[in-house]
Amino acid sequence: MFRAMMNMVLLLSLLAFIIPYPAHSYDMKPIVIQLAPSGAGAAQSVVITNTHTQPIAIEVRTFKRQQNPDGTDILTAEDEDLLVTPPQMVIAPKSSQSFKVRWVGDALPEHELAYRLVTTQLPIKFKQEETDDVSINVNMTYRYEAALYIVPPQSTPSARLVSVAPITDEAGKTWLEARIASDGKRRAILDKASLIITPESGGEPVTLTGESAASLVNLNILVGSERIVRLPWPEAIPPGPVKGELRTEYVVFD
Numbered sequence: 539m540f541r542a543m544m545n546m547v548l549l550l551s552l553l554a555f556i557i558p559y560p561a562h563s564y565d566m567k568p569i570v571i572q573l574a575p576s577g578a579g580a581a582q583s584v585v586i587t588n589t590h591t592q593p594i595a596i597e598v599r600t601f602k603r604q605q606n607p608d609g610t611d612i613l614t615a616e617d618e619d620l621l622v623t624p625p626q627m628v629i630a631p632k633s634s635q636s637f638k639v640r641w642v643g644d645a646l647p648e649h650e651l652a653y654r655l656v657t658t659q660l661p662i663k664f665k666q667e668e669t670d671d672v673s674i675n676v677n678m679t680y681r682y683e684a685a686l687y688i689v690p691p692q693s694t695p696s697a698r699l700v701s702v703a704p705i706t707d708e709a710g711k712t713w714l715e716a717r718i719a720s721d722g723k724r725r726a727i728l729d730k731a732s733l734i735i736t737p738e739s740g741g742e743p744v745t746l747t748g749e750s751a752a753s754l755v756n757l758n759i760l761v762g763s764e765r766i767v768r769l770p771w772p773e774a775i776p777p778g779p780v781k782g783e784l785r786t787e788y789v790v791f792d
Contacts, residue, residue, distance in 0.1 A: 563590040563680050564629070566657055571686045572791060573641045581640040584684070586657065588629040595660040596629065598622045598637055600686065603652040605763040607717070613654055619643030620653065620686075641688055649723040649761045651688040656681065689724065695788040696722030697759060702735065702782035704771060712777045713768040714746070718784065720759035728757045731786035735772055738779040744772040756789065 565587045574580050588594050600620040601613035621640045629635045639655060659680045700717040707713060716733060720726040731754035732747040746769055753767040771777060 564588050564594055566682045569684045571684055572689050575647055575688050575690055576645040581638055583636045583638050585634055585636045587634040588631055591631050594629050597626050597658050599656050601654045603654050605760045607764055607766040616653060647690055650693050650725055652760045653686040655684040655686045693723035695724045695726040697726040699782050699784035702780055704777045712771045714771050715768050717764055717766050719764045720761055725761055726759045727789040728754050729787040729789045734783040736781045737775050738781055744774050
C-alpha cells in the first residue's frame with residue numbers, strides 16, 4: 539500500500555512535466571453577441587473551431603447574468619427565453635461547426651437584458667499511466683463564456699456616481715472608493731471617464747483622469763447594477779470626506 543502511494547506521488551509529479559497543456563483546444567466566435575428582441579436580428583450563428591488533434595464534444599447552455607459590485611457574475615440557468623440549436627455537438631479535428639442562438643422571450647423588454655452563453659467541452663483523455671497497481675487517467679476540459687445581450691432599439695447607456703469616500707486597506711494605504719450605478723436602458727461601458735473630487739470642507743477640486751482613473755477605463759456596468767472601484771487618493775487632498783462628479787462618454791456596440 540505504501541509503495542503504491544509513493545508510486546502515485548511520483549507519477550503525478552512526473553505528469554506535471556510531461557503532459558502538454560495547450561492554450562485552447564477549441565475557439566469560439568463571436569464572444570460578444572447582441573440580439574434584437576424581435577425580427578431577423580433575434581438570432582445569430584456562433585462558430586466553434588476544433589484546434590485539437592482529436593474529436594471534441596461540446597455542450598452549449600445559456601445563463602441569466604447579474605453583476606456583483608466587484609464585477610463578478612451571478613449566473614442562473616436560462617432554459618425558456620433563449621433557444622440553442624443544436625445544444626450538443628461533436629466536432630472533428632481541425633474542423634468547425636456552427637450553432638444558432640435565438641431569443642424567444644419578451645419582444646418588448648424595457649431595457650437591455652444580459653446573459654452568458656457557456657460552451658463546455660467534455661473531458662479530453664490525454665494519457666493513462668500505469669505503474670504496479672496504480673492507474674491514473676489525466677483529463678482536461680475547456681470552457682468558454684460569451685457575453686450575450688438582448689438589446690431593445692434606441693436603448694442608450696447612462697451612469698451616475700452614487701458615492702465616493704476614502705477607504706484604508708490592510709497595509710494602511712488610503713484609496714478613493716467610488717460606487718457607480720448604471721441607470722440607463724443599456725449597459726454602461728465607460729469611455730474617457732474622469733472623476734472630479736472636492737473636499738467637503740472646502741478647497742480646490744482635483745480631476746482624476748488618465749492613469750489616475752485607470753480603474754474606470756472600459757468599466758462595464760450592467761443595467762440596474764452598481765460597481766465599486768478604487769482609485770489612488772489624490773495627493774492634493776487630505777484624507778477625509780469628499781464630494782465627486784463623474785464625467786464620461788460611453789462605448790456603444792451596434
